[in-house]
Amino acid sequence: MPSRQIYFDNNATTPLHPEVKKELVAAMEMYGNPSSMHAFGREARANVEDARHRVAAFMGADESEIVFTGSGSEGNNTVLSLFACGTSQCFPGMKPKIVTTKIEHPCVLETSQCLVHRGVDVSYLDVDAYGKIDLGQLEEYLKSDGVGLVSVMMANNEIGTIQDIPAISALAHQYGALMHTDAVQAFGKIPVDVNELGVDFLTISGHKIYGPKGIGALYVRKGTPYCPFIRGGHQERGRRAGTENTLGIMGLAMAVDMRKIEMAAEAERLRGFREMLREGISARIDDALFNGHPTDSIPNTLNVSFPGAEGESILLYLDLAGIAVSTGSACASGSLDPSHVLLATGVDAERAHGSIRISMGRSTTVEDVEYMLDVLPGIIERIRNMSTAYIKGGPHAAIR
Numbered sequence: 001m002p003s004r005q006i007y008f009d010n011n012a013t014t015p016l017h018p019e020v021k022k023e024l025v026a027a028m029e030m031y032g033n034p035s036s037m038h039a040f041g042r043e044a045r046a047n048v049e050d051a052r053h054r055v056a057a058f059m060g061a062d063e064s065e066i067v068f069t070g071s072g073s074e075g076n077n078t079v080l081s082l083f084a085c086g087t088s089q090c091f092p093g094m095k096p097k098i099v100t101t102k103i104e105h106p107c108v109l110e111t112s113q114c115l116v117h118r119g120v121d122v123s124y125l126d127v128d129a130y131g132k133i134d135l136g137q138l139e140e141y142l143k144s145d146g147v148g149l150v151s152v153m154m155a156n157n158e159i160g161t162i163q164d165i166p167a168i169s170a171l172a173h174q175y176g177a178l179m180h181t182d183a184v185q186a187f188g189k190i191p192v193d194v195n196e197l198g199v200d201f202l203t204i205s206g207h208k209i210y211g212p213k214g215i216g217a218l219y220v221r222k223g224t225p226y227c228p229f230i231r232g233g234h235q236e237r238g239r240r241a242g243t244e245n246t247l248g249i250m251g252l253a254m255a256v257d258m259r260k261i262e263m264a265a266e267a268e269r270l271r272g273f274r275e276m277l278r279e280g281i282s283a284r285i286d287d288a289l290f291n292g293h294p295t296d297s298i299p300n301t302l303n304v305s306f307p308g309a310e311g312e313s314i315l316l317y318l319d320l321a322g323i324a325v326s327t328g329s330a331c332a333s334g335s336l337d338p339s340h341v342l343l344a345t346g347v348d349a350e351r352a353h354g355s356i357r358i359s360m361g362r363s364t365t366v367e368d369v370e371y372m373l374d375v376l377p378g379i380i381e382r383i384r385n386m387s388t389a390y391i392k393g394g395p396h397a398a399i400r
């Protein structure tokens with residue numbers, strides 16, 4: 001292990017908040033089943049419902065509108081899968097068309113591709129060079145009658161770009177479609193209020209906000225058609241079967257409580273660090289190309305490409321120096337395909353391959369940022385010197 005350990009991969013997952021850790025340790029003593037009527041069960045039930053109240057309140061929802069899930073992925077799968085249900089007996093009136101975007105998380109994209117095989121018509125919105133969708137194109141799709149759901153992520157996990165969800169929701173509703181947003185990366189980083197956003201469904205996840213892994217929540221607006229993804233129990237008002245993950249639920253609520261306290265000041269601090277990184281990298285490294293929107297973006301995320309340097313090599317050299325980042329390619333899935341998000345913004349495959357994502361968190365310090373700026377230029381230079389592909393000020397300089 002190098003002497004320093006810097007974690008710049010908070011969009012992949014976050015460490016537990018110390019208060020969450022304490023809450024989990026205490027909660028481990030409580031083993032009752034919330035569905036049991038005796039004292040053990042009632043204690044667990046009280047804790048689950050208290051947690052539901054706190055999670056709901058932070059997003060401006062009513063507690064009856066919160067369904068605890070096993071992950072952000074489950075929340076997204078649940079919402080999209082409603083629309084395969086619409087083609088069968090659950091919701092005969094459901095319009096079996098979905099409009100989503102080319103830059104969604106794989107748990108939306110792959111689910112939507114599966115739905116296509118089940119008879120659902122899915123359209124994918126393009127994004128501009130900053131990763132923003134075009135409302136005009138959305139309206140075109142909505143005009144072709146039969147769209148039941150619009151699903152647009154609030155903030156992108158790779159490039160950080162934030163979409164105009166209130167405007168997208170309003171347009172969806174104007175054409176009679178329901179609106180879902182994957183808010184996993186936005187929630188806890190920027191204000192998220194279901195009524196201001198005007199959404200019918202909204203997904204969050206615990207482990208992206210210093211809470212436990214394997215817990216999430218789905219907001220479902222009162223009166224919205226719904227169909228359980230996991231069946232066979234009355235839990236969560238019949239909306240998600242399975243004995244509640246009391247430990248995860250209590251940890252999630254504590255993580256939310258901590259976000260309530262820390263979010264605003266942290267956003268300010270991380271935005272400053274992000275600009276330090278942007279300026280420092282621009283000043284020290286030739287032809288650094290930033291991806292994503294420069295301002296309409298979650299404050300902790302900076303995605304940057306270095307033509308002539310492979311993202312995987314940068315990641316490995318940074319790891320040797322004790323710095324953890326991630327790359328723009330989908331190496332999580334075992335392939336080295338360039339990022340679908342970067343390609344959707346119109347960058348070429350080489351620029352997409354040469355990208356890294358720096359995602360900071362509540363523990364990031366100015367020393368971490370300075371250390372990164374100290375070591376990164378040497379690493380990029382070393383990699384570029386080994387490659388024949390890079391020409392300083394080459395064709396890439398023009399597309400900054």
Ligand SMILES: *Cc1c(COP(=O)(O)O)cnc(C)c1O
Nearest residue numbers: 071072073105157182184185205
């Ligand atoms: C991490 C992530 C998810 C998946 O959440 P899990 O709880 O890990 O399943 C979904 N969407 C986005 C944007 C994410 O960043």
